[in-house]
Amino acid sequence: MAKTEILGLSFEEIESVIVGLGLPRYRANQIYHWLYKRQTHSFFGMGNIPKELRETLNAQLSISLPKMIKARISKDGTRKFLLELPEKKRIEVVAIPQHRHKDRRYTICLSSQVGCPLRCAFCATGQSGFERDLTAGEIVGQLVVAEREIRKREKIAHSEKVLSNVVFMGMGEPLLNLDAVLKAIEIINDERGIGIGQRHITISTAGIIPGIEMLAASKLQVTLAISLHAATDEQRSSLIPVNRRFSLEPLMEAVNDYIRKTGRRVTFEYVLIKGINDSAADAVRLAKMVNSLLANLNLIPYNPTDVCEFQRPDQETINSFYALLKNKGVNVTFREEMGADIEAACGQLKGRLARYKQENDIIRPK
Numbered sequence: 001m002a003k004t005e006i007l008g009l010s011f012e013e014i015e016s017v018i019v020g021l022g023l024p025r026y027r028a029n030q031i032y033h034w035l036y037k038r039q040t041h042s043f044f045g046m047g048n049i050p051k052e053l054r055e056t057l058n059a060q061l062s063i064s065l066p067k068m069i070k071a072r073i074s075k076d077g078t079r080k081f082l083l084e085l086p087e088k089k090r091i092e093v094v095a096i097p098q099h100r101h102k103d104r105r106y107t108i109c110l111s112s113q114v115g116c117p118l119r120c121a122f123c124a125t126g127q128s129g130f131e132r133d134l135t136a137g138e139i140v141g142q143l144v145v146a147e148r149e150i151r152k153r154e155k156i157a158h159s160e161k162v163l164s165n166v167v168f169m170g171m172g173e174p175l176l177n178l179d180a181v182l183k184a185i186e187i188i189n190d191e192r193g194i195g196i197g198q199r200h201i202t203i204s205t206a207g208i209i210p211g212i213e214m215l216a217a218s219k220l221q222v223t224l225a226i227s228l229h230a231a232t233d234e235q236r237s238s239l240i241p242v243n244r245r246f247s248l249e250p251l252m253e254a255v256n257d258y259i260r261k262t263g264r265r266v267t268f269e270y271v272l273i274k275g276i277n278d279s280a281a282d283a284v285r286l287a288k289m290v291n292s293l294l295a296n297l298n299l300i301p302y303n304p305t306d307v308c309e310f311q312r313p314d315q316e317t318i319n320s321f322y323a324l325l326k327n328k329g330v331n332v333t334f335r336e337e338m339g340a341d342i343e344a345a346c347g348q349l350k351g352r353l354a355r356y357k358q359e360n361d362i363i364r365p366k
């Protein structure tokens with residue numbers, strides 16, 4: 001008989017599996033604690049469970065984590081992990097240090113799919129096509145493996161918290177795999193385990209309207225980030241083809257509706273690309289679009305990659321674009337380059353990391 005995989009299960013689901021095995025409920029508490037508070041992912045390492053019972057659990061249940069293939073660190077402390085799933089498919093996870101935090105804390109950038117079907121013009125993941133959705137267990141598994149690796153390399157005790165924020169900005173469009181993403185969020189949010197608050201979790205989307213509506217209906221207090229990148233449909237469709245299906249006007253209506261239902265401030269991401277979306281007229285249109293909403297705007301000067309011909313605007317253009325938005329009263333901020341830059345950009349992970357790797361990787365043997 002196939003073993004029951006417990007990594008994508010909520011606490012209550014693990015509890016009912018345990019009860020189904022004829023065991024007392026408190027065993028579920030112990031297992032959950034070992035999994036997520038002590039980073040112990042083998043039943044044989046769960047010290048307060050009797051030896052014979054560990055054998056039984058191991059025979060009935062499994063804890064399948066993605067395999068760590070490569071771990072790298074950049075000059076700014078950002079860590080990149082290449083992970084492999086059972087059928088050899090690979091995904092990337094990034095952990096970005098929160099320098100403003102007095103303890104060592106990271107924001108972790110998770111993938112939701114292997115590849116992505118949306119084919120955005122500036123995105124390496126999109127160019128390489130879509131393979132499959134990740135399961136909730138695989139999404140949580142990324143976080144678990146990355147956290148374990150950070151703790152090991154930085155010698156951080158189990159009692160100390162390592163992860164402060166989660167962003168779904170890695171490979172894939174999270175709103176096209178929403179059931180698994182919501183399930184993963186339930187597990188990540190659970191105080192009995194990982195315990196990252198909903199307000200510290202961000203879902204970034206290219207603008208999948210049905211997904212935004214479902215998220216609004218879920219009443220979760222997560223942050224919604226919209227990869228906007230253009231203020232006209234023509235421009236946006238050339239950068240983000242799914243805009244032909246979910247164009248700007250209905251997208252903005254869905255965002256407005258999301259804000260009304262959740263009371264949450266939305267974040268817009270705008271990658272500034274030379275000669276494409278960086279004119280004064282673009283800034284004026286953009287200001288008009290976001291000013292009517294409870295929203296922040298993140299401006300991200302494009303980092304050239306091998307994936308496409310796009311260029312970063314010169315500093316003068318970037319400054320005047322920013323100043324124009326400020327003058328119009330937009331709540332605008334710049335995103336930092338490098339690690340934080342990866343955090344900001346939906347799905348540019350692979351392309352950005354390719355560049356990041358050439359220029360900044362230091363492999364620290366430990």
Ligand code: SF4
Nearest residue numbers: 116119120123126347
């Ligand atoms: S930018 Fe995001 S949505 Fe667009 S192709 Fe890349 S991963 Fe997919």
